[in-house]
Amino acid sequence: MTEFTAQLRYAAKDLWEKSMEQPFVKELQSGQLPLATFRFYLLQDRYYLAEFSKIHRLMAKKTTSQEVQRFLLAGAQDLQECEITMQQHFLAELKVTSNEIKETDAAPTAYAYVNHLFKTLEKDGLAPCVCAILPCYWLYQEIGQALAQTGSPVALYQKWIETYDSDWYDVNVSRMLKLTNDLAAQASERERGQMQKAFVRSSYYECRFWQMAYEQEQWQ
Numbered sequence: 409m410t411e412f413t414a415q416l417r418y419a420a421k422d423l424w425e426k427s428m429e430q431p432f433v434k435e436l437q438s439g440q441l442p443l444a445t446f447r448f449y450l451l452q453d454r455y456y457l458a459e460f461s462k463i464h465r466l467m468a469k470k471t472t473s474q475e476v477q478r479f480l481l482a483g484a485q486d487l488q489e490c491e492i493t494m495q496q497h498f499l500a501e502l503k504v505t506s507n508e509i510k511e512t513d514a515a516p517t518a519y520a521y522v523n524h525l526f527k528t529l530e531k532d533g534l535a536p537c538v539c540a541i542l543p544c545y546w547l548y549q550e551i552g553q554a555l556a557q558t559g560s561p562v563a564l565y566q567k568w569i570e571t572y573d574s575d576w577y578d579v580n581v582s583r584m585l586k587l588t589n590d591l592a593a594q595a596s597e598r599e600r601g602q603m604q605k606a607f608v609r610s611s612y613y614e615c616r617f618w619q620m621a622y623e624q625e626q627w628q
């Protein structure tokens with residue numbers, strides 16, 4: 409039988425291809441991406457990551473399995489130690505002040521993406537929410553690996569690419585994939601449908617997130 413995660417990947421195939429083709433991603437690789445655009449992305453991603461860490465903690469409360477709970481809490485901790493620390497480095501490089509961070513409002517797409525994660529957990533529960541956070545891990549691994557093939561001539565962008573093309577991420581992605589397949593094996597048909605829907609929606613938002621940054625999306 410096809411692994412559930414392979415089914416998910418297939419269901420979101422077009423959206424993942426579209427992500428790879430985004431001008432933001434292409435220009436990050438070619439080095440043509442304006443620094444102001446990358447800066448906008450980082451500020452929005454900062455909001456996203458802070459909420460992403462919270463969602464891991466909320467998800468941990470929804471399981472009776474100590475192993476899954478430990479895994480999710482470790483995810484929140486890793487996020488704090490690695491990804492968020494990395495991001496602070498980038499923000500400092502671009503001279504983003506703490507005041508600017510405080511005053512940055514979530515752009516429409518970042519806001520909608522985060523709301524989708526919380527809504528999925530509240531309405532559909534743990535397994536669909538695991539699928540909602542999966543593209544975040546898995547798509548970035550795929551993009552990191554693809555971009556690392558040529559790298560970027562801009563040192564800052566190259567460093568960003570290397571973050572996502574690392575063994576540490578590979579281990580994390582494998583664990584997330586295993587958790588998803590384990591949860592799918594215990595899920596009803598209806599729940600597997602919700603899992604797939606959550607995965608496809610997050611893949612949609614991942615794709616939109618690049619475009620949001622590229623056009624520096626505003627509320628008005």
Ligand SMILES: Cc1ncc(C[n+]2csc(CCO)c2C)c(N)n1
Binds near residue numbers: 580
């Ligand atoms: C919009 C957006 N989506 C995905 C990631 C990548 N990412 C965020 S948290 C995490 C898990 C491990 O730290 C990964 C891979 C990002 N930065 N921003």
